[in-house]
Amino acid sequence: xxxxxxxxxxxxxxxxxxxxxxxxxxxxxxxxxxxxxxxxxxxxxxxxxxxxxxxxxxxxxxxxxxxxxxxxxxxxxxxxxxxxxxxxxxxxxxxxxxxxxxxxxxxxxxxxxxxxxxxxxxxxxxxxxxxxxxxxxxxxxxxxxxxxxxxxxxxxxxxxxxxxxxxxxxxxxxxxxxxxxxxxxxxxxxxxxxxxxxxxxxxxxxxxxxxxxxxxxxxxxxxxxxxxxxxxxxxxxxxxxxxxxxxxxxxxxxxxxxxxxxxxxxxxxxxxxxxxxxxxxxxxxxxxxxxxxxxxxxxxxxxxxxxxxxxxxxxxxxxxxxxxxxxxxxxxxxxxxxxxxxxxxxxxxxxxxxxxxxxxxxxxxxxxxxxxxxx
Numbered sequence: 574x575x576x577x578x579x580x581x582x583x584x585x586x587x588x589x590x591x592x593x594x595x596x597x598x599x600x601x602x603x604x605x606x607x608x609x610x611x612x613x614x615x616x617x618x619x620x621x622x623x624x625x626x627x628x629x630x631x632x633x634x635x636x637x638x639x640x641x642x643x644x645x646x647x648x649x650x651x652x653x654x655x656x657x658x659x660x661x662x663x664x665x666x667x668x669x670x671x672x673x674x675x676x677x678x679x680x681x682x683x684x685x686x687x688x689x690x691x692x693x694x695x696x697x698x699x700x701x702x703x704x705x706x707x708x709x710x711x712x713x714x715x716x717x718x719x720x721x722x723x724x725x726x727x728x729x730x731x732x733x734x735x736x737x738x739x740x741x742x743x744x745x746x747x748x749x750x751x752x753x754x755x756x757x758x759x760x761x762x763x764x765x766x767x768x769x770x771x772x773x774x775x776x777x778x779x780x781x782x783x784x785x786x787x788x789x790x791x792x793x794x795x796x797x798x799x800x801x802x803x804x805x806x807x808x809x810x811x812x813x814x815x816x817x818x819x820x821x822x823x824x825x826x827x828x829x830x831x832x833x834x835x836x837x838x839x840x841x842x843x844x845x846x847x848x849x850x851x852x853x854x855x856x857x858x859x860x861x862x863x864x865x866x867x868x869x870x871x872x873x874x875x876x877x878x879x880x881x882x883x884x885x886x887x888x889x890x891x892x893x894x895x896x897x898x899x900x901x902x903x904x905x906x907x908x909x910x911x912x913x914x915x916x917x918x919x920x921x922x923x924x925x926x927x928x929x930x931x932x933x934x935x936x937x938x939x940x941x942x943x944x945x946x947x948x
Contacts, residue, residue: 605657671720873897
């Protein structure tokens with residue numbers, strides 16, 4: 574995208590505004606003089622033209638624009654010409670300084686404007702006296718207040734956008750960190766168990782050890798491939814990354830086979846008719862199953878595991894139980910980042926999550942995920 578295009582639009586807009594006020598000044602100054610019984614000659618139009626054309630650079634050089642405009646208006650009024658359209662460029666110039674420059678220098682510029690206009694009150698129109706300050710104050714204070722309000726609103730909106738961007742970036746970093754944890758944790762746990770099996774069988778049953786080593790190779794490749802896909806989001810944060818389909822419940826059978834190769838027999842029971850799920854729900858449900866089985870490998874000792882997936886009209890339910898030794902309350906499996914990450918995934922989607930000792934021994938993880946977004 575051409576970033577210069579908006580800047581040229583602003584310049585063109587300022588130029589059109591300057592030309593419009595120039596036309597208003599040239600057309601309206603004569604009638605204003607006739608209405609106020611003041612003679613308007615050719616020299617009166619010189620400050621009118623200067624004040625209007627100065628607005629063409631009001632955004633780029635607002636203080637220079639204000640200086641030219643104020644000097645033009647002050648000279649015009651001191652020379653005794655009538656109040657008229659020349660005051661419109663003054664209003665725009667004061668507004669521009671307040672809207673595009675910090676408060677302190679903008680206030681100094683507005684105060685200097687009032688001082689110069691006061692020259693007209695006490696020199697060019699002495700009969701007006703102090704009461705003559707009222708119009709001058711109004712033509713400076715009102716646009717200054719409006720410009721300051723606009724600038725503060727713009728700055729507040731910019732801060733809100735920056736805060737929202739930081740919040741989204743933090744959320745994305747946390748999401749990627751959770752994905753990396755799940756991928757690496759599962760892969761390393763499976764590889765560790767398969768390596769233990771290979772070492773145990775290497776001397777006595779080398780052919781079975783070879784099978785375990787082949788499983789290690791396959792598991793590590795799958796984990797690395799998924800890790801590359803996850804990290805692609807970080808490397809290509811400015812554009813859409815070319816990603817493989819996100820893992821989902823349809824990959825649970827492959828996960829079961831990998832667990833079996835790592836020495837953990839897993840049974841899978843599916844209730845209801847499997848169907849396509851929202852991507853976020855499908856991924857979260859799969860990660861719950863994956864992380865739960867990884868925890869069984871790490872903490873349960875010799876065990877078997879059972880996965881139950883239930884498809885309902887408005888939700889999907891996953892449950893993972895094992896026959897291992899279980900864990901003590903407050904132990905590593907109940908307080909680690911794995912269960913915390915699962916809970917965050919599920920609750921972020923409006924679901925419910927529970928984990929703890931199973932009724933008949935072992936450990937149980939249970940999650941319900943709604944299929945419709947919360948309103």
